[in-house]
Amino acid sequence: MTISYNWLCDYLPVKPSPEELSVILTRIGLEVESLEQFESVKGSLEGLIIGEVLTTAQHPNADKLKLTTVNIGNGEPLNIVCGAPNVAVGQKVVVAPIGATIYPASGEPLTMKKAKIRGEESHGMLCAEDEIGLGGSHAGILVLDPSLIPGTQAREIFQPVQDWIFEIGLTPNRMDAMSHLGVVKDVCAYLNNAENTLQYKALVPAITPLPQAKEAFPITVTIENTDACLRYAGITISGVTIKPSPDWLKNKLLAIGVRPINNIVDITNFILHETGQPLHAFDANAIKGGKIIVKNLPQNTPFVTLDEKERKLDAADLVICNGDGEPMALAGVFGGLHSGVTDTTRHIFLESACFSPASIRPTSFRHGLRTDAAARFEKGVDVSGTVYVLERAAALICELAGGQAASVITDVYPNPKAQTEVETTWAYIKKLSGKFYPADKVERILTSLGFTFLLKTGEKFKVAVPYSKPDISIAPDIVEEIMRIDGLDNIEIPSQVTITPAAAARPDKEKVREKAANYLAANGFNEIFTNSITNSKYFSPEVLAHTVKMINSLSADLDVMRPSMLETGLESVAHNLNRRNDNLLFFEFGNTYASYEKNVYEETPHLCLYLTGQKTMESWLHKAQPVDFYFLKGYVQNLLQLLGITGLQWKEPETDGLWQITVRNKTVVTLGAISSGKLKQFDIKQPVWFADFNWTNVLGLLQKSNNFYKEIPKFPAVRRDLALILDRKIQFVAVEAAAKTVKSPLLQQLNLFDVFESEKLGADKKSYAVSFTFQDAQKTLTDKEIDSVMEKLVKAFEGQLNAEIRK
Known part of the structure; x- marks a missing residue:
């Protein structure tokens, strides 16, 4: 999950530094795997200055070069050799003086140094837009507004965006944190707990009234499969102009790795990453019959998706259809080619829905479409926020695309979902977490996270779970929320642990x-x-x-x-x-x-x-x-x-x-x-x-197996060695097996300590040098006892392995 620091700060009531915020996120279970800086313009134009061209003259040794003097506001004009064909006296330009580093749109960074170009000194560079990462043009130097003052920092004029990007290792259950607002709510809960207050709340954007179109363009909605589609809301917006998004919106998306496309698509992506709610925009003129029908279609119904591929639908796929029953989108997964927004679209129907995870995930995998929308629907979205998100997106579309509301909001919610209720005891929290949490702390943490207390006594309490946390359903989930917001590192490890040893019939x-x-x-x-x-x-x-x-x-x-x-x-x-x-x-x-x-x-x-x-x-x-x-x-x-x-x-x-x-x-x-x-x-x-x-x-x-213990022998062990000449194919395991047939309790160990091969031993022969260790736990062994066992071993090797004993 990729999160922008600047974007988070839009909703945070306080502004911790990126490093402080990184620590907070990791403490509350949103582990920060990386923190990297984002720049909309590489280098952020650092060190570049606005200058005024004072004079130009032909270079004496080069037809295509000119000698210029440039005022950069410090009283001493710079002599700069310039090869741009459009350089002229009086122009306001971007100057890279000695020591400044430029970051071209393509190529390696370049630091300015004092140079001689065809025999003339040059103390910097007059920059084209591609040479400083502002665009792709190299037709000439970038000519700026004549009213600009020489000496002004270029970054003050162009205001390149700098941001810090968090890569969060999100666990699969944390659907509530798959958005910037979701993360902010957790941070506010942490701050409330740290400062014993309830004053910190996410700054949720307000909804502005929508301008109304003169002509109505209503589209009705019918849900046939109410198990797979829990809620479906939509609105028609007329008079939109499809065009590039403003820079602030492009930079928001670019910072988190999302490619801007056009204002409508960019707004739906922006809202997705702001709230966690996927949206989809249809070309309203492509919705035949003025109807949206959410249903399943017969097996193998053909459908062409936005990637121009024809797919055969499964009977279990939930589909958004028009009034003629034709598919327009795979619900919650991917749009259709013939109903999507194009450059000529003027009227759109904006969808905000809540689909069942059990429906979305199989469809996504079945068709190999792993989209951002599917990733959120398959974990469950906030069903209570469907209409708010629709209003928020509609307001942005009217603002940035010039649209007007051509219908009221349609909200079909056939079976309103009741809030999940969870009951637990204060003692259970201590038992599961290993820490005593005062009742006021528990109440503050849960209230900050959006829980509502329904019951509270000296022994237990009951809370209603916010719709934004569909993963919470049992008491251990409540304990987890308390522990992570208070901080897992705040749970003390006891200095003593009392246990009762127990023996199990089977090993763990x-x-x-x-x-x-x-x-x-x-x-x-x-x-x-x-x-x-x-x-x-x-x-x-x-x-x-x-x-x-x-x-x-x-x-x-x-x-x-x-x-x-x-x-x-x-x-x-x-x-x-x-x-x-x-x-x-x-x-x-x-x-x-x-x-x-x-x-x-x-x-x-x-x-x-x-x-x-x-x-x-x-x-x-x-x-x-x-x-x-x-x-x-x-x-x-x-x-x-x-x-x-x-x-x-x-x-x-x-x-x-x-x-x-x-x-x-x-x-x-x-x-x-x-x-x-x-x-x-x-x-x-x-x-x-x-x-x-x-x-x-x-x-x-x-x-x-059984374990046996015995006393360490008090009497010394004795070693004897043998050199056995064997067939080259015989492995040492055969020697071990032959030795075991002797069955002497005195033989404790045998070890191969040398292998020798030579033609002198005979064809296909080798020699094993083996040591034998003897020991008796009751007495010191005599040579006679050891010799007796060695004779048996030699007979076993000669009889079973056809071995020769080297003298």
Whole structure:
């Protein structure tokens, strides 16, 4: 949501600085994500001066240049070389003296310096309008009103607009703050609470009487679908002239990134961002039969919208029709080509309505029309303000377009909506918020926000919710309003917390997730959140056969629910690599989706790790070391150990090159290097390592595990080493498996500490150097006991792996 500081100040009874206002907005839940300056003219003409041309003479060394002297009001004329063909004595012009910076309409800024042009000194520049950002003409220097006084600052004459623009990260429920007046009402509530008063109120613009047309041009309104259209108001305005808007209106819209079009369209956009109420203007002559009918049309009825595209209407689409039943607009979403305002329009019908969010949102997505109007209607608009907004817009149209009211306001409101009432207790507010709010503070905050108290006792109260806050319906909503206006940072954190430890039969899945996330974050991983909707082009036909497809996709690149976490994670990896962020440790909790039967869908939670780049950077002590499989394996094993999962079984890679870790015949983790083909899809040119935890299986194993504690052994451990010559294809997991068949309680650990390959060992042979750690918790081991176990181990390796023992 984009908000203008100057625009806010039009309605604020006090004028805090942009920085102060930024802090206030963030405190009341309207988080300011950015604060940037807007200038209608780049540089705001700073340093430019009005001058008078005193003399002109031909440049001795250039036919197209002239030597001028210019009075800029300081008593000493400037010598300026000028190439403009229209420069003449007596002209009042814009001068850029030495030190001033100009900002051309196109090109880079230029700071004036003393220069020699074809041998003659020049102490500045006489400016054309395109050279200082005032227009696009470069035919000659800008010649001004002869009455202007030399030395006057150019910005005083042209008055370029400067503004500060807030980008607010609005949560989806805050429809009431999707306008400048809505934000101002929240700021006034904050100020009232801060100063213990009710004096601050938004300066809502007054409605001026409309000039009346000599001839009436009434248009009747009928609502057939009263569930989808709650209220519909309109007025006919005759004698309008379609033309560009005045500068003040253009600058209001440009400041918030809205392109001016013409005075009628600009007024509807202005009112939208002022009040949050969308409007639509029809060419009144295109409304056949003098009737507006709000209804649904048959399936696949053709309709050409303003973007000149023919669309097939759905039977559920709410449509604004004329007296012949022909569609003129998709209600609350988009207008029609043949009923819109054009340069020749002289009579308009102005619509202000309230449509049901449940009707607008599906239509908007169905036709891919994400308009500002739809964004507001789908969240709910203030049904009580329909007529006020219409009167406000009509007054501006009469003022700026020369129109006259040719009808009374038609207001069709078949089922007036009752105000929502919410009841709660003072104790509940303290219980939910953790803070005691005095009754007078609560009343002041809610009254400032537009709530009306219906009941107030020593234990509870009841309020009527303003129509501008359709998201508020239950007691927690009321508590949220109180907390955010008083300030979330004003809730004290107690110095002591009293809790009673409790053991649960099943582990809390949220705590397990937090435990895993804390471990990864502490080890340098960054958490990412990627879109569950992804691009079907990433997947093979076999995978897509069981993929959940989007019916109304937002774009061609987002058309399926992800069947795998890998692709969306690689998008984040590629995004970072493309910005020279080469060393990445990412983790993500998310879901994958599949459908193996019609209308039956599966949702599977995952934890995924993505590693690429260097695990240690180069230094004088060692060279840089890239991440590898064993680096990934260490984090995976440590995380499983942290969660108390033991009995890991390793399954060698098959076609995809990824290892699997299973526990009790359930796959817990899939890990390994991403194939070069998959990396090429994302234009990734360095290795990426990936681990995918099946989080459902992880949690299932936790539910069956028990924790055991034992005393640290008092007696020393003993180490023995063996060098095994094995077939090159044998993995270390096979060595571990063979050692476990010995089943000796004395063997505590075995570790691979060296791998050696050489033709001297024999064809296709390699050597594993393995250490074995023995320990007895009850006594010190003897050589005889250790030798006995070592003999069994050697026999197991020779018998099961055909190993040779290197002497």
